[in-house]
Amino acid sequence: MITTQRTGSGASLSPRSPTSQQQPFLSVSVTDPVKLGNGVQAYISYRVITKTNLPDYQGSEKIVIRRYSDFVWLRDRLFEKYKGIFIPPLPEKSAVEKFRFSAEFIEMRRQALDIFVNRIASHHELQQSDDLRIFLTADEEVMERARVQETGIFKRKPADLMQIFKDVQSKVSDVVLGKDKPVEETNSEYEKLRHYIFELENHLAEAQKHAYRLVKRHRELGQSLSDFGKAAKLLAACEADSLGKAFSDLGNGAEMLSFKLEKEAHHLLMNFEEPLKDYVRAVQSIKGTIAERANAFGQQCELAETMRLKEINLDKLMLIRSDKVGEAEIEYKELKAESEEATRRYETIVKLMNEEIVRFQEQKTLDMGIAFHEFAKGQANLANNIADAWRSLLPKLEACSSS
Amino acid sequence: MMAYENPFEDAHLQIPKEEMESIVLNETEAKANPTREESPLSSNQNPNPNYSDTSFLDPPSYADVVFSPQSIESNGHNSTISRSTSSSTSEFLKISVTNPVKEQEMSSSLVPGGTTYVTYLITSITNIPEYGGTEFMVRRRFKDVVTLADRLSENFRGFFVPVRPDKNVVESQMMKNEDFIDQRRAELEKYLCRLANHPVIKKSEELRVFLQVQGKLPLVKSTDVASRMLDGAAKLPKQLFGESTAGVIDPNEVLQPAKGGRDLLRIFKELKQSVTNDWSGWRPPVIEEDKEFLENKDKLQDLEQQLSNMSQQAESLVKAQQDIGETMGELGLALVKLTKFETEEAMYESQQVRANDMRNVATAAVKASRLYRELNSQTVKHLDKLHDYLGMMLAVNTAFSDRSSALLTVQTLSTELSSLHSKIEKLEIASSKIFGGDRSRLRKIEELKETISITEDAKAVAEREYERIKENNRNELERLEKEKYDDFVGMLKGFVINQVGYAEKMAGVWEKIAEETSGYAKDGS
Numbered sequence: 001m002i003t004t005q006r007t008g009s010g011a012s013l014s015p016r017s018p019t020s021q022q023q024p025f026l027s028v029s030v031t032d033p034v035k036l037g038n039g040v041q042a043y044i045s046y047r048v049i050t051k052t053n054l055p056d057y058q059g060s061e062k063i064v065i066r067r068y069s070d071f072v073w074l075r076d077r078l079f080e081k082y083k084g085i086f087i088p089p090l091p092e093k094s095a096v097e098k099f100r101f102s103a104e105f106i107e108m109r110r111q112a113l114d115i116f117v118n119r120i121a122s123h124h125e126l127q128q129s130d131d132l133r134i135f136l137t138a139d140e141e142v143m144e145r146a147r148v149q150e151t152g153i154f155k156r157k158p159a160d161l162m163q164i165f166k167d168v169q170s171k172v173s174d175v176v177l178g179k180d181k182p183v184e185e186t187n188s189e190y191e192k193l194r195h196y197i198f199e200l201e202n203h204l205a206e207a208q209k210h211a212y213r214l215v216k217r218h219r220e221l222g223q224s225l226s227d228f229g230k231a232a233k234l235l236a237a238c239e240a241d242s243l244g245k246a247f248s249d250l251g252n253g254a255e256m257l258s259f260k261l262e263k264e265a266h267h268l269l270m271n272f273e274e275p276l277k278d279y280v281r282a283v284q285s286i287k288g289t290i291a292e293r294a295n296a297f298g299q300q301c302e303l304a305e306t307m308r309l310k311e312i313n314l315d316k317l318m319l320i321r322s323d324k325v326g327e328a329e330i331e332y333k334e335l336k337a338e339s340e341e342a343t344r345r346y347e348t349i350v351k352l353m354n355e356e357i358v359r360f361q362e363q364k365t366l367d368m369g370i371a372f373h374e375f376a377k378g379q380a381n382l383a384n385n386i387a388d389a390w391r392s393l394l395p396k397l398e399a400c401s402s403s
Numbered sequence: 404m405m406a407y408e409n410p411f412e413d414a415h416l417q418i419p420k421e422e423m424e425s426i427v428l429n430e431t432e433a434k435a436n437p438t439r440e441e442s443p444l445s446s447n448q449n450p451n452p453n454y455s456d457t458s459f460l461d462p463p464s465y466a467d468v469v470f471s472p473q474s475i476e477s478n479g480h481n482s483t484i485s486r487s488t489s490s491s492t493s494e495f496l497k498i499s500v501t502n503p504v505k506e507q508e509m510s511s512s513l514v515p516g517g518t519t520y521v522t523y524l525i526t527s528i529t530n531i532p533e534y535g536g537t538e539f540m541v542r543r544r545f546k547d548v549v550t551l552a553d554r555l556s557e558n559f560r561g562f563f564v565p566v567r568p569d570k571n572v573v574e575s576q577m578m579k580n581e582d583f584i585d586q587r588r589a590e591l592e593k594y595l596c597r598l599a600n601h602p603v604i605k606k607s608e609e610l611r612v613f614l615q616v617q618g619k620l621p622l623v624k625s626t627d628v629a630s631r632m633l634d635g636a637a638k639l640p641k642q643l644f645g646e647s648t649a650g651v652i653d654p655n656e657v658l659q660p661a662k663g664g665r666d667l668l669r670i671f672k673e674l675k676q677s678v679t680n681d682w683s684g685w686r687p688p689v690i691e692e693d694k695e696f697l698e699n700k701d702k703l704q705d706l707e708q709q710l711s712n713m714s715q716q717a718e719s720l721v722k723a724q725q726d727i728g729e730t731m732g733e734l735g736l737a738l739v740k741l742t743k744f745e746t747e748e749a750m751y752e753s754q755q756v757r758a759n760d761m762r763n764v765a766t767a768a769v770k771a772s773r774l775y776r777e778l779n780s781q782t783v784k785h786l787d788k789l790h791d792y793l794g795m796m797l798a799v800n801t802a803f804s805d806r807s808s809a810l811l812t813v814q815t816l817s818t819e820l821s822s823l824h825s826k827i828e829k830l831e832i833a834s835s836k837i838f839g840g841d842r843s844r845l846r847k848i849e850e851l852k853e854t855i856s857i858t859e860d861a862k863a864v865a866e867r868e869y870e871r872i873k874e875n876n877r878n879e880l881e882r883l884e885k886e887k888y889d890d891f892v893g894m895l896k897g898f899v900i901n902q903v904g905y906a907e908k909m910a911g912v913w914e915k916i917a918e919e920t921s922g923y924a925k926d927g928s
Contacts, residue, residue, distance in 0.1 A: 196748045203741040210734035217727040224723040231713040238706045365757040369923030376916035383910035390902040400892045
């Protein structure tokens with residue numbers, strides 16, 4: 001079994017990876033973001049370090065430089081080739097220009113990209129992909145060529161696929177079947193899954209929104225504590241002796257806690273909000289796969305129907321002993337092959353999806369479990385820091401009132 | 404892992420629906436009762452085992468202190484912090500203002516259809532002997548309060564007399580607003596309680612009469628500036644052109660500053676004097692005590708500035724605490740919905756487990772949110788002391804300006820006297836040149852000597868008043884220092900204990916969740 005790790009800082013080997021050559025392993029880390037280029041053309045490049053003993057990867061360690069659009073290329077290629085599998089999600093392109101190069105944003109993105117690649121590397125099917133190998137090992141020039149070539153044709157995203165799906169549906173229903181209703185699978189369990197995924201995205205997005213706000217609130221509280229502390233220290237100068245000292249201590253305590261709050265805000269962002277965001281993205285990715293499945297289903301229906309019509313036609317021709325029979329037979333055979341191919345493709349997707357959904361649920365339970373743990377740990381730490389900081393003031397205050 | 408056919412078979416994984424509702428229910432309850440002050444532990448009306456608080460029962464001492472009934476009880480301005488000045492501790496005067504009622508004014512005004520005004524029920528409980536009773540109830544309107552405040556500021560010059568709530572210019576409009584009425588009620592209560600806490604004012608005739616006498620308030624009504632000016636203007640010609648004695652200042656009147664009175668001539672004289680003072684740089688003889696006074700004045704100005712600053716920052720802090728609590732609550736609710744959804748739609752055991760974890764986190768977040776809200780309402784009460792003292796600075800400024808205006812009156816009279824003396828001198832010289840004396844001049848000299856005599860009396864009164872006010876200032880400053888020390892120490896203690904108590908509680912809530920989810924941790928932390 002291939003081992004994997006979720007790295008936060010680009011450490012290399014997973015603790016469970018054995019040193020013996022027999023166990024195959026593939027571990028990747030995305031590190032060292034560096035800003036390159038100037039002005040509007042500026043971008044961030046990352047170092048991608050691969051450690052492996054897989055035969056296809058010549059050598060045990062490889063380091064390459066990659067940028068965000070390279071990761072997009074990889075995701076798109078995998079999405080094309082491995083229909084039915086939930087391709088791990090990518091972090092979004094940044095909308096706001098000034099935010100693009102902030103330290104925090106860069107770190108969030110780096111972490112997300114690292115998780116992305118590692119998920120691919122630990123998926124039993126995806127890890128065997130040539131595209132992955134190219135991504136992890138090819139020279140920068142080769143990579144750039146590949147990326148530029150593909151962006152034109154394969155610039156498809158899940159959202160676009162939904163549109164194509166809708167188009168296919170309407171075409172099929174209007175032309176071939178002559179009905180107005182779109183062709184949809186009637187499998188009730190699958191319908192349940194579809195409904196679940198669509199609803200889930202909404203609920204998750206809301207939770208993530210509040211998580212993000214909570215991060216902001218921590219920062220705001222930190223800021224106001226800092227200001228409060230400063231004001232207390234100024235007031236201390238107006239008061240005599242022990243009272244002045246008390247205000248001064250209060251001020252120092254508040255300033256120190258402001259610092260702790262800032263730290264917790266960051267911790268909350270990276271270890272709770274980001275995993276939630278990742279969860280949302282994963283669900284969106286699944287919607288893409290659902291669209292692919294619908295697409296395949298539609299094609300299968302269309303071809304089956306066309307084949308049926310062709311069959312009827314052929315029988316007719318055979319009956320009237322037309323000389324077009326030969327031609328028609330060849331056509332029919334070709335169509336049949338296509339139809340079977342489409343059916344096979346569809347069924348593969350169904351089978352893969354069934355496996356994927358189980359894996360997904362399990363993985364998410366683990367991911368969220370860790371996220372919850374970090375959240376709770378962070379909050380507990382913060383609360384204890386707060387309690388300790390204020391508690392240390394009390395003996396002096398007690399002394400004040402008795403004097 | 405096989406998908407479960409019937410996910411709700413397994414009893415221990417079952418999440419009863421009412422539990423979910425109850426989390427939401429408690430939240431909405433809490434929202435409806437923002438001033439609910441009992442301990443968050445005891446607020447647990449839900450017999451749900453998953454709510455078990457046993458793991459953070461009875462936290463260390465500070466949390467106990469914070470959550471004990473007395474400290475949480477409405478710490479309005481009725482409960483005074485016990486002061487060490489012995490006589491005042493045993494004597495108390497508790498006042499509450501309630502029950503606003505709209506009443507109709509029997510219209511004597513030009514506005515057709517009488518105006519309405521609001522009266523408040525004022526209940527006092529006391530053991531001060533001068534009151535001759537223990538419990539009193541009267542109805543008063545805001546105008547009565549203004550009258551009371553004005554009489555107090557006249558009769559207690561040099562004291563730090565608490566400042567009354569603002570009038571509101573567009574009063575009739577404001578009266579229609581429920582919130583305004585309640586806000587005013589609260590302000591009146593605060594004001595009267597401050598008066599009741601002042602060691603001298605609490606025994607004053609003015610306050611007693613205000614609190615006790617039924618029906619119309621038997622205090623001299625304040626008149627507005629306009630009518631005073633009109634009265635003064637009527638008197639002025641007599642002062643300037645009439646009998647010479649009409650321009651003399653009445654010894655009794657020197658007890659009040661010129662500004663608020665009807666004697667326009669006096670106002671002009673004192674104004675002239677103050678200008679003289681400024682221009683000539685003439686200052687009263689610098690006594691040791693005055694230097695001290697000036698130092699105190701500077702210190703208090705500094706204090707006022709810093710108090711204002713800290714009061715502002717305290718407000719921001721309270722807002723930030725409120726915000727974080729709210730957002731934590733919203734996060735909790737979002738997780739509750741997510742949990743409910745996941746539970747209903749669960750097809751795999753892993754979903755059940757996740758829903759279970761999420762539910763615990765959601766519950767913790769909602770609890771934390773409630774704790775923040777309570778923390779905050781306590782914080783407001785403690786830090787409000789800053790605001791109170793800021794208000795007190797106004798009273799201090801008034802007391803200091805009482806002193807200044809009394810001094811100005813003394814100086815004006817001194818100047819008057821010296822000019823009278825020099826007039827007499829001039830007349831004597833002129834008269835001595837005329838053989839046999841000058842009858843008219845001699846008569847004038849007599850009149851002036853009479854004026855001097857009256858003016859000297861007035862000056863003596865004014866000087867006594869000035870000394871009296873200085874003494875009041877001195878005593879009040881001492882009292883302020885002592886009370887401020889006690890109050891601020893109390894405030895700091897209260898604030899800090901509060902923070903510690905709630906932080907301990909929150910740590911407990913989150914530690915429990917961290918414990919429950921520790922299985923997921925990579926490094927077993």
